[in-house]
Amino acid sequence: xxxxxxxxxxxxxxxxxxxxxxxxxxxxxxxxxxxxxxxxxxxxxxxxxxxxxxxxxxxxxxxxxxxxxxxxxxxxxxxxxxxxxxxxxxxxxxxxxxxxxxxxxxxxxxxxxxxxxxxxxxxxxxxxxxxxxxxxxxxxxxxxxxxxxxxxxxxxxxxxxxxxxxxxxxxxxxxxxxxxxxxxxxxxxxxxxxxxxxxxxxxxxxxxxxxxxxxxxxxxxxxxxxxxxxxxxxxxxxxxxxxxxxxxxxxxxxxxxxxxxxxxxxxxxxxxxxxxxxxxxxxxxxxxxxxxxxxxxxxxxxxxxxxxxxxxxxxxxxxxxxxxxxxxxxxxxxxxxxxxxxxxxxxxxxxxxxxxxxxxxxxxxxxxxxxx
Numbered sequence: 001x002x003x004x005x006x007x008x009x010x011x012x013x014x015x016x017x018x019x020x021x022x023x024x025x026x027x028x029x030x031x032x033x034x035x036x037x038x039x040x041x042x043x044x045x046x047x048x049x050x051x052x053x054x055x056x057x058x059x060x061x062x063x064x065x066x067x068x069x070x071x072x073x074x075x076x077x078x079x080x081x082x083x084x085x086x087x088x089x090x091x092x093x094x095x096x097x098x099x100x101x102x103x104x105x106x107x108x109x110x111x112x113x114x115x116x117x118x119x120x121x122x123x124x125x126x127x128x129x130x131x132x133x134x135x136x137x138x139x140x141x142x143x144x145x146x147x148x149x150x151x152x153x154x155x156x157x158x159x160x161x162x163x164x165x166x167x168x169x170x171x172x173x174x175x176x177x178x179x180x181x182x183x184x185x186x187x188x189x190x191x192x193x194x195x196x197x198x199x200x201x202x203x204x205x206x207x208x209x210x211x212x213x214x215x216x217x218x219x220x221x222x223x224x225x226x227x228x229x230x231x232x233x234x235x236x237x238x239x240x241x242x243x244x245x246x247x248x249x250x251x252x253x254x255x256x257x258x259x260x261x262x263x264x265x266x267x268x269x270x271x272x273x274x275x276x277x278x279x280x281x282x283x284x285x286x287x288x289x290x291x292x293x294x295x296x297x298x299x300x301x302x303x304x305x306x307x308x309x310x311x312x313x314x315x316x317x318x319x320x321x322x323x324x325x326x327x328x329x330x331x332x333x334x335x336x337x338x339x340x341x342x343x344x345x346x347x348x349x350x351x352x353x354x355x356x357x358x359x360x361x362x363x364x365x366x367x368x369x370x371x372x
Contacts, residue, residue, distance in 0.1 A: 004060040006320060007133045008251050009228075010069055010243060013126035013236050014371075015088040015096065016050045016080060022364040024050050024096045025085055032083040040075055047112065047123060049102045052076070058133070062244055062322045070240050074372045086368045090338060091126060091161030091175035091235030094360045094367075098124050098165070119181040126236035127175065128158065130247045131228035132254045139258075140222040140229050141194040146257045146264035148187060149271065151219055151233045152278035152291060153309060156302065157329055158234035158246055159286040160338035163363060168346070172286030172339040175235050176279070179217075184210070187279070188218040190272055197222075229254060233279075238338035238370045241328055248325035252313035255320060263312075270294070286340065287333040303333055341366055 016032070018025045029049045036043045036052060044053040054072045059065050077087045098121055113120045134140055159172035171177070179185050191197040204210045213224045219233035231250045237243040257263055264271075274292050281289040290299040306329055317326040336344070342363040349362035 004058075004133075005135070006251055006255050007058045007060055008065070008247055009056050009058050009131040009226075010065060010247050011053060011055045011129040011131075012069070012073075012089060012243065013046055013051060013053045013128070014076070015090065015093045015126055016052065017086045017088050017093065017096070017364065017368070019081070019084050019086045022086070022095055022361050024093075029083075029102075032080065032085060035082070036076060036079050039079055040072055042072065043076070045105075046126075047120065050096070051126065062248055062325050065244055065247060066240070069243065070372070073240060077372050086364075087371050088364065088367045089126070089160075089236045089238045089371050090342070090367050091159070091173060092164050092178070093124065094163035094342065094363045095166050095357075096124055098122050116182060122178060122181060125161070125175045125178050127179075127232060128234040128236050128243055128246065130231040130234070130250050131223060131226055132231075132251050133226070133228050134254060135258060137222075137227040138194055141191050141197045142261075143229055143254060143257050144188060144220050144222065145190050145267055147220060147229075147253060148190070148267065148275050149264055149278075149294070150253050150309065151187065151275060152282040152289075153302075153305060154231065154246060154249060155233050155235070155279060156282035156286050156289055157249070157332050157337065158237050158242065159282070159340075160235040160238050160342070160367075162339040162343050163346075163360060166357075166360060168343075171284050172337065173235055173283040176233075176283050182217060184215065185217045186219060187272060187275060188216075188220060190267055190269070235338075238341075238367050240372070241325075242332060242338065244325045245328040245332065248317070248320075248322035249309075249313070249329060251320055251322065252316040252326060253309075255316040256313050259316075286337050303330075306330065306333055338367070338370070341370070 016025055042055045046053055056065060056068045080087045155173055161173050161175040162169055164174050201213045221230050223230050234246050237246060271294060274294050278291045281291060287302050289302050291305045292299045317323045345362040345366040346359040349359040
């Protein structure tokens, strides 16, 4: 990483869709991936060939992220277009079918497919990951514990997966359910300290359960490659400004927990269980969810919970120069997430007389049009 206080990096996963059918591309995608890698060295492969990942370098300010990620998205979409493809940034592809997918080459991916069977083959999902460099890497486990209660809010703001395998799920962030079929996903446990976490990793590795800690696919984890804490709860954000908002919020929350060691100290099993309930509420209702406040002993509307968090991080947003990006959270809550907009596009098409399939195409077209 850069060494700049709270430097950050963003990783985004995307689906590739056939520009004509909007479904999974048929045929060999090797030429596309070769051109993408040549033009954008930051790209990476994912579990299936019809997915691709973009990564930013370590960044210090949000405008850098806007230019870098926005530019990469535009170039990747242009390359995709030359191959008859459309780029989609969303947690689940509304119409793609898992049985139509071709697995990516590579020992890691083939090993995952072999080890996890149908659970891996069903994992046709895309997420966004945010790395934040912390002042004291040895303190990341304590930060991971104390950041758990903020995870549901971040999921709700990123929600972009209301459709799955051609069906309306009734949920705003169904990706979490699909990902949850894999082992070692979801919320991390609350570890007493870094030594306890390291002991867990050592036992799992010696037992042959994992090759290394990168196979712990928790929604929040310390990176084994960088001195960072990595957020993994978010759906892939369709709109660039939503991605920047999520990155800015997480960056501010990390700084908040560093300067406020008392905040969320001493979380226990009840706290984690309540966070799990809030994750379900966020998954189902997105930014319309009522979230349980442990201190108050009841549920509060999403906007009220969001206002409380934004007040907590106001100092951090100012110090890190990301006030506008953090403020966008209120606009997402008011105007709707990607999931809300996809559902609205589908509903509008159906109201105009289109059938179910055409309604799904309308949702895909909204995603494609909002990526750049």
